[in-house]
Amino acid sequence: MQEATFLILTALADGPQHGYGIITEVAQISVGRVKLRAGTLYTALDRLRSDGLVSVDGEEVVEGRLRRYYRLTPEGTKVLAAEAARLQANAAAALIRLRPGLAGGVA
Amino acid sequence: MSEMTALERGYRRVLALYPRSFRAHSEDEILAVLLATAEEGQTRVGLAEAWDLVRGAMRMRLWPAAPRPRVVRAAVKLMLAGAAAELAAVVTVVVTSGAVRAAVAARYPADVHSVMVHQVAVLAAAPVAIGMWLWLAWANGRGEDWARMISAACFGLLTLSVLSSLSEHAATDAPASMIAAGIVWAIGLASLALVFTPAAGRYYRPQLAQQ
Numbered sequence: 135m136q137e138a139t140f141l142i143l144t145a146l147a148d149g150p151q152h153g154y155g156i157i158t159e160v161a162q163i164s165v166g167r168v169k170l171r172a173g174t175l176y177t178a179l180d181r182l183r184s185d186g187l188v189s190v191d192g193e194e195v196v197e198g199r200l201r202r203y204y205r206l207t208p209e210g211t212k213v214l215a216a217e218a219a220r221l222q223a224n225a226a227a228a229l230i231r232l233r234p235g236l237a238g239g240v241a
Numbered sequence: 242m243s244e245m246t247a248l249e250r251g252y253r254r255v256l257a258l259y260p261r262s263f264r265a266h267s268e269d270e271i272l273a274v275l276l277a278t279a280e281e282g283q284t285r286v287g288l289a290e291a292w293d294l295v296r297g298a299m300r301m302r303l304w305p306a307a308p309r310p311r312v313v314r315a316a317v318k319l320m321l322a323g324a325a326a327e328l329a330a331v332v333t334v335v336v337t338s339g340a341v342r343a344a345v346a347a348r349y350p351a352d353v354h355s356v357m358v359h360q361v362a363v364l365a366a367a368p369v370a371i372g373m374w375l376w377l378a379w380a381n382g383r384g385e386d387w388a389r390m391i392s393a394a395c396f397g398l399l400t401l402s403v404l405s406s407l408s409e410h411a412a413t414d415a416p417a418s419m420i421a422a423g424i425v426w427a428i429g430l431a432s433l434a435l436v437f438t439p440a441a442g443r444y445y446r447p448q449l450a451q452q
Contacts, residue, residue: 153274171290172274173297176267184306199273 135217139178141168143187143206143214150191150205153179179204187213248279251286258298260305304382310444313381316435320378320392323428324371330421331367334360341415348414359409381436386445389436396429 138160145151145159157170182188187210191203206214252275256268275290338360345356373395380388403426406419435441 153270154277157274157278171293172271172278173290173293173295175274176271177297177300180263180267180301181306185308199276200269201273202267202270 135213137168138170138174139182140214140217140221141170142175142178142182143210143217146188146204146206147211147214150203152201152203154201156204182210186210247284248286249276252276255286255291255294255298258295260298260301263301303379307384307444309382309384310440312435312438312441313384313444316432316441317378317382319428319432319435320374320381323425323432324374324378326421326425326428327367327371327374330418330425331364333421334363334415334418337415337417341418344414349410356414381432384444389445392433392436396433399426399429 141160141163142156144163145156151159153172153175156175157172160168160170179188183190183204186207188204189207191205193200193202195201249272252272253268256264256271259268341360342353342356346353377388377392377395381392403422406415406422436445
């Protein structure tokens with residue numbers, strides 16, 4: 135899974151968001167490192183919708199502009215949880231190996 | 242206000258590159274996001290955001306979103322790798338051409354001319370072969386059923402050409418080229434096996450899968 139996709143799903147994990155909301159959430163989650171652009175976001179959303187990981191939650195018009203809300207589907211929640219567990223396992227393995235004196239690092 | 246409209250017009254011009262169905266559903270929505278993320282006082286579409294939009298449009302047009310099974314995605318990647326391997330194979334032929342001719346001249350002096358003809362033919366056919374790999378990667382990714390068939394036919398031709406090279410002592414006279422051709426062949430075999438798996442079959446022929 136690409137990082138942008140992972141972050142988009144993460145932004146939706148605690149509730150529906152609209153496009154601009156996802157961009158600000160992703161910036162927050164990544165501590166400002168990932169600035170999602172509109173083209174990337176909507177190409178990813180298009181794909182995620184057709185893969186059944188994300189669905190449209192509702193629409194509203196704010197100041198004459200369309201706002202569409204997206205949410206995770208049960209399948210999307212499952213896929214995100216599996217990916218998060220995988221990344222966590224990798225990170226844990228890296229941290230263990232980096233700890234000096236453990237796991238036979240310094241002989 | 243007129244600043245805003247100029248920027249909006251600029252965004253709409255780039256968004257016009259997207260497929261019609263996508264625009265009908267999402268153009269106003271994306272536009273709102275673009276305007277919300279624009280810098281204060283921005284009047285023109287920035288280079289980076291324009292490129293990001295163009296890239297998105299290209300992706301959507303080349304490979305419309307469809308639940309693509311993992312085997313098909315893997316097959317497409319393999320076919321792209323096939324194009325790269327083909328390029329590497331041609332470079333190998335060029336780089337080793339002198340050594341191969343020398344090896345042939347030492348053992349079968351009469352065949353040097355035909356080896357040269359063969360090398361030129363490989364060079365001439367390379368752009369076509371690379372183009373075929375890319376075209377088939379694209380068409381298979383879209384789930385075109387004919388693309389599977391053409392892939393199979395191309396693999397047949399590839400197999401024949403590898404066999405004919407083998408029968409011409411290429412393995413002993415041009416080992417590097419033969420290894421490169423073998424890699425290209427293996428990639429072809431693997432990608433073909435993937436597109437003919439049952440999971441891929443349901444993607445290529447959804448009407449049959451529903452019955």
